[in-house]
Amino acid sequence: MANFSKSQVPQFSVEVYQNEFLPEGGREVSAIVTVTSTGGGTTGGAPLAGASGSPAGIPAPANGAAVVIMVDCSGSMEYPPTKMRNARDATAAAVETLRDGTEFAVISGTHLASEVYPGGGRLAVADSGTREQAKRSLRRLNPGGGTAIGTWLRLADRLLAGSAGDIRHGILLTDGRNEHETPEDLRAALTEVSGRFTCDARGVGTDWEVKEVTGIAAALLGTADIVADPAGLAADFTSMMEKAMGKEVADVALRLWTPVGVEIKFVKQVAPAVAELTGRRTEAGPRAGDYPTGSWGDESRDYHVCVQVPEAGIGQEMLAARASLIIPAPGGGTPQVLSQGLIRAVWTEDMAASTSINPQVAHYTGQAELAQAIQQGLDARKMGDFDAATARLGRAVQLAAASGNEDTAKLLSKVVDVVDAATGTVRLKARVAEADEMTLETRSTKTVRVKRQSRTP
Structure with a gap:
């Protein structure tokens, strides 16, 4: 570079x-x-111009950007039929958000990986014409086949390697478990492409594995999230692409x-x-x-x-x-x-000086413990160890309340009944919606920032 x-x-x-x-x-x-x-740049949220323009108010990246969108087209994307349509609409929204001059491609992912647009092992350059061509090509995104995410990542890497841009980014959507390659295959692919591009990963619906999706995002320095209702994909893809366009x-x-x-x-x-x-x-x-x-x-x-x-x-x-x-x-x-x-x-x-804990250090130590407590509690719940689950999720409720992490507290309240947040006294809910449990697990690492104190001189 x-x-x-x-x-x-x-x-x-x-x-x-x-x-x-x-x-x-x-x-x-x-x-x-x-x-x-x-x-x-900006981290997103700018309004869009018309179909022939780029997002308004977002300066062009100084050193060029390239983005590859990987869409799960395995057989499970057919159920319900609206899921594939929502995925096409979301990809179209992401393409529309591309800034003029950005290089891009779309991949169809099954147990294989195939180029949907532009094809020929290359990237297209975004303008009004290529955006429209890309959106028309999305009709070729049809469900059928298995899931081998490592093959998608390797194809994205090959395409992005042809870019002269410094910002190289992927967006990956899956709705199921990575069943057509071994965990070792996926880890090998992540090791191979790590450091070559960043990648945001999304799971749609509730039939995918949280640790797979969060692991992909962590390895490739991106974000992970759940879109439980496929109807929310377009807004999520637009937001992700706006943030990618803001990288400088x-x-x-x-x-x-x-x-x-x-x-x-x-x-x-x-x-x-x-x-x-x-x-x-x-x-x-x-x-x-x-x-x-x-x-x-x-x-x-x-x-x-x-x-x-x-x-x-x-x-x-x-x-x-x-x-x-x-x-x-x-x-x-x-x-x-x-x-x-x-x-x-x-x-x-x-x-007094040597035993004082800096407020920022104390706060983030608690936030790291909060994420760990949620993971341990959910794992214990899945294994049927309800005493351990109650203890760990109770501790998570206590930490979330103490740190003012209201978003995580709300997610926890869908998994446990909170008796006393201050002491972490909770009862496990008898029935928990799968989407609520997966949302808590996926977002468990999100933190709230501490109120700034004066910097140590």
């Missing part, structure tokens, strides 16, 4: 929220690293440099959703590693960084880590640093 001039790149800022004070013998340092990008910078990495003796315990995104990044580190020179963050438009995200420092005496202080936002240079050259912040450690005998 080429370096960009400042005029081409949104302005990035990095803020570090932490309590840098440690007691004698203290070794663990936690910080919330808030990254904000401004002055580039691709392949941004969070680079952490640590001094000798400092170990990184974990790195995770904690807002707008929890996403584990620790195992995705790539080495970037002595004591430095890069963690992928994907593509950026106008937006802000929070990351929880936890490091272990060597023991030190009262009054000593050290730089525990340096967090930088970078764009890798082609051929392993010097990356472009967009912004950076410092994580510090100071040893003190002031017990």
Whole structure:
């Protein structure tokens, strides 16, 4: 990827929220690293122009974009018959949202993957003519066959590899389980295409596997969600495409440099959703590693960084880590640093200072626990361990109430009867709609942001 001039790149800022004070013998340092990008694209929601125009109010991406839409056309999409029609309408809405000049393609996915538009192993360039051609070609989206999502992802990767654009994105829709390839096949495909494009994944109806869809989105740094009613697909696809059109910078990495003796315990995104990044580190020179963050438009995200420092005496202080936002240079050259912040450690005998928990760190620790409690509770419920399910979902209700995560609290209330939110006292509902349970599981990692405090100087 080429370096960009400042005029081409949104302005990035990095803020570090932490309590840098440690007691004698203290070794663990936690910080919330808030990254904000401004002055580039938009994250969507702009009104559309006419059929021959691009979304109004959204500036064209500085470095080009390419999008591949993967539509499940397996036999199950025939039931009910409106599902396939809704999928065609949603794809047409997404195509209509493409900005002029964006490269794009549409794939039909079954146990095989086939090009619906434009064909010939290439991408089309969006304008009024190609958008209309693409929408006419959607009549070829017909149900029949199995489901092998890895083949869809590999075809999307081959098509996107032909793009000169920096923003490479996929939108994937499925309505069923990935039954015509092994889990190992899908994991191998995700490993193969990871880092080559980002992908939003959607499950329509209730016959798909939540962990498959969320796993795809997590591996490819995209979003996952449920569209329980197929009638909602068009609005969801339009929103996804608007956000894709708002991306301005691709392949941004969070680079952490640590001094000798400092170990990184974990790195995770904690807002707008929890996403584990620790195992995705790539080495970037002595004591430095890069963690992928994907593509950026106008937006802000929070990351929880936890490091272990060597023991030190009262009054000593050290730089525990340096967090930088970078764009890798082609051929392993010097990356472009967009912004950076410092994580510090100071040893003190002031017990009040060293035992205080930074509000941002405390909040997001709770949000990560909330996501985990929901997953554990739902898994226990499925296994028939109702005592464990009640305990874990009760804890989730308590955490959601304490943090003000009203959306998650509402989803939890469809699975449990809340007796006392403050204490986490709940009763499992005897009957739960499958769509409600799947929605809670799919959206369990979505977090609410903490009210900002003054940044630690």
